[in-house]
Amino acid sequence: MSSDKIFFKNREVAAYKLLDVLPIDSMRLEDWTVIASSYGGFEIAKIVASSLNGKFDIMFSSKIYAPNNEDCEIAVVTEHEEVLIHDELLKSFDISLDYVYSKSKLIFEESIKERVNKFRKGKQIEALENKNVLIVDEGINTGLTIMACIKTAINLKAKSISVAVPVLPTLSISSIEAIADDLYFIKKLDHFVEIDFYYDSLEELSFEDIEKINKEG
Numbered sequence: 001m002s003s004d005k006i007f008f009k010n011r012e013v014a015a016y017k018l019l020d021v022l023p024i025d026s027m028r029l030e031d032w033t034v035i036a037s038s039y040g041g042f043e044i045a046k047i048v049a050s051s052l053n054g055k056f057d058i059m060f061s062s063k064i065y066a067p068n069n070e071d072c073e074i075a076v077v078t079e080h081e082e083v084l085i086h087d088e089l090l091k092s093f094d095i096s097l098d099y100v101y102s103k104s105k106l107i108f109e110e111s112i113k114e115r116v117n118k119f120r121k122g123k124q125i126e127a128l129e130n131k132n133v134l135i136v137d138e139g140i141n142t143g144l145t146i147m148a149c150i151k152t153a154i155n156l157k158a159k160s161i162s163v164a165v166p167v168l169p170t171l172s173i174s175s176i177e178a179i180a181d182d183l184y185f186i187k188k189l190d191h192f193v194e195i196d197f198y199y200d201s202l203e204e205l206s207f208e209d210i211e212k213i214n215k216e217g
Contacts, residue, residue: 010201011040011138014166014186015047018136021184022164027052027134033126034134035059037149039205040195041137041165043213048136048164057125058210059135059149060115062107064100066093076148077104079112079124082155084148115207119214128156135161135180138202139195140168143175150179167198 008014032054036045042058049056060079066072066089074095075085083104090100116124133153137146146163153161162182169192176183187198196202 005198008166008199010199011043012047014138014199015044017186018044018164018166018184019048019051021186022048024051027132030132032132032134033057033128034136035125035149035153037061037135037137037146039207039210040139040202042205042210044138044166045136046213048134052134054134055126058119059125059152060112060119061145061148062111063145064103064107066095067099069093073142073144075100075104076144077108077112078148078152079108079116080152080155081105081108082148082152084144084151086142086144118207119211125156128153128158130157130159132160133158133162135163137165139165139198140172140176141192141195143169143172147175147179150176154179167195168192 008017032052034045034049034052034054034056036042036058045056061076063073064075064077066074072089074089075083077083083101085100135146135149135153140146150161150163160181162184163176163180164184166185167187167189168185170188170190173183173188
């Protein structure tokens with residue numbers, strides 16, 4: 001087993017380990033809104049929010065892939081139509097911005113709006129203006145999704161934006177720290193594989209799964 005390898009039994013265990021690296025006592029002195037940046041981060045966000053006595057929610061988003069290559073993630077669009085683009089991949093594959101933005105509009109209209117309507121009865125994510133926001137996920141792969149969520153929170157005029165994840169690539173740290181106020185993590189990895197490599201159990205979650213988690217006490 002590689003010395004870089006770390007196992008979390010599941011998302012719940014990862015969440016409680018994440019609480020150990022968060023300055024919970026000082027954070028409780030203020031109000032926090034905890035935002036999951038993916039379905040996989042939703043259970044973790046709920047546990048963290050409960051410890052902070054804060055509100056929690058999810059920022060819906062979808063990945064945009066390169067034409068004819070469903071394994072190559074080139075951009076992410078959020079429920080506020082914030083689009084974050086992997087510029088180097090666009091140049092490498094000679095993909096136009098027109099393609100990305102037209103695809104993002106299509107995905108927003110056909111997928112994201114439907115999920116927002118069903119989950120919050122048509123309302124967008126809670127107003128974040130002048131709020132302390134903690135963005136949480138189960139880990140970071142490319143970083144596009146969490147960066148898109150950070151930029152959305154910035155555009156929504158959040159008072160502060162912090163990020164907390166159990167595991168991430170060392171290479172992603174500088175880009176996150178450049179635009180977030182604080183970054184908390186359990187393990188950084190120089191040779192990162194994929195998020196699920198570091199969990200014993202990490203089943204893929206559906207929209208129905210997060211609805212169920214949301215309704216649970």
